[in-house]
Amino acid sequence: DSGVTQTPKHLITATGQRVTLRCSPRSGDLSVYWYQQSLDQGLQFLIQYYNGEERAKGNILERFSAQQFPDLHSELNLSSLELGDSALYFCASSVGHPYTGELFFGEGSRLTVL
Amino acid sequence: SQQGEEDPQALSIQEGENATMNCSYKTSINNLQWYRQNSGRGLVHLILIRSNEREKHSGRLRVTLDTSKKSSSLLITASRAADTASYFCATVLNTGNQFYFGTGTSLTVIP
Numbered sequence: 705d706s707g708v709t710q711t712p713k714h715l716i717t718a719t720g721q722r723v724t725l726r727c728s729p730r731s732g733d734l735s736v737y738w739y740q741q742s743l744d745q746g747l748q749f750l751i752q753y754y755n756g757e758e759r760a761k762g763n764i765l766e767r768f769s770a771q772q773f774p775d776l777h778s779e780l781n782l783s784s785l786e787l788g789d790s791a792l793y794f795c796a797s798s799v800g801h802p803y804t805g806e807l808f809f810g811e812g813s814r815l816t817v818l
Numbered sequence: 819s820q821q822g823e824e825d826p827q828a829l830s831i832q833e834g835e836n837a838t839m840n841c842s843y844k845t846s847i848n849n850l851q852w853y854r855q856n857s858g859r860g861l862v863h864l865i866l867i868r869s870n871e872r873e874k875h876s877g878r879l880r881v882t883l884d885t886s887k888k889s890s891s892l893l894i895t896a897s898r899a900a901d902t903a904s905y906f907c908a909t910v911l912n913t914g915n916q917f918y919f920g921t922g923t924s925l926t927v928i929p
Contacts, residue, residue, distance in 0.1 A: 706860060706862070708860075735915070737917070739919070745921065746906070746919055746920055746921035746922055747861075747906065747919035749916060749917065749918060749919075752915055752916070754915075759915055760915045760916050762916070792858070794860060794861070796861075796917075801914070801915060802913060802914025802915050803914050803915055804848045804849055804910045804914045805866070806851060806863035806866060807851075807861075807863065807908075807917060808863070809853075809860035809861040809862070810860050811859055811860045812858075812859070812860055814858070
């Protein structure tokens with residue numbers, strides 16, 4: 705158990721809808737990272753927050769947004785969903801910033817868009 | 819893209835054999851890390867090698883890093899069926915915070 709909690713584990717929705725994925729980092733970790741894992745594209749870095757502030761941005765679509773709250777949990781909002789958004793979405797956490805050590809991953813949220 | 823690329827994409831070996839997978843990357847790095855992912859699960863950190871290190875061992879794992887060739891290899895010795903998983907390399911830039919993962923090597927160890 706990494707200590708990183710993601711909910712929901714599975715989510716099925718229709719095109720055009722909006723969903724929110726939630727992540728609670730390990731106790732004491734201030735950074736949260738979001739990744740998307742599609743079947744044939746490996747892990748794509750989306751965005752990173754540290755102590756409530758956005759610190760790094762990757763290949764995140766404009767339809768997607770994220771935030772980190774004062775209690776350090778983070779939410780990834782996906783809107784106007786398309787079939788291609790079906791993927792595993794992972795959250796990872798780390799203690800500091802800048803940070804170069806190991807990441808601790810949650811078990812992921814599997815999103816299926818029909 | 820700054821992502822690493824693993825090679826081969828898939829590897830199937832008999833239990834007891836060694837498994838070698840490679841990772842190539844494009845930019846200067848602070849360190850390179852290897853992670854393991856069991857099917858549909860989260861990634862688990864295996865080992866980290868810094869840019870000034872050439873080789874590192876952890877149990878049955880041996881990692882090498884050649885910064886001149888921008889490549890790394892992960893060797894799993896005396897493989898077990900339980901080693902069946904996908905293995906990813908992640909490159910970490912000197913600025914920190916950004917971890918770039920490759921597409922992974924899917925390892926199957928046949929009992």
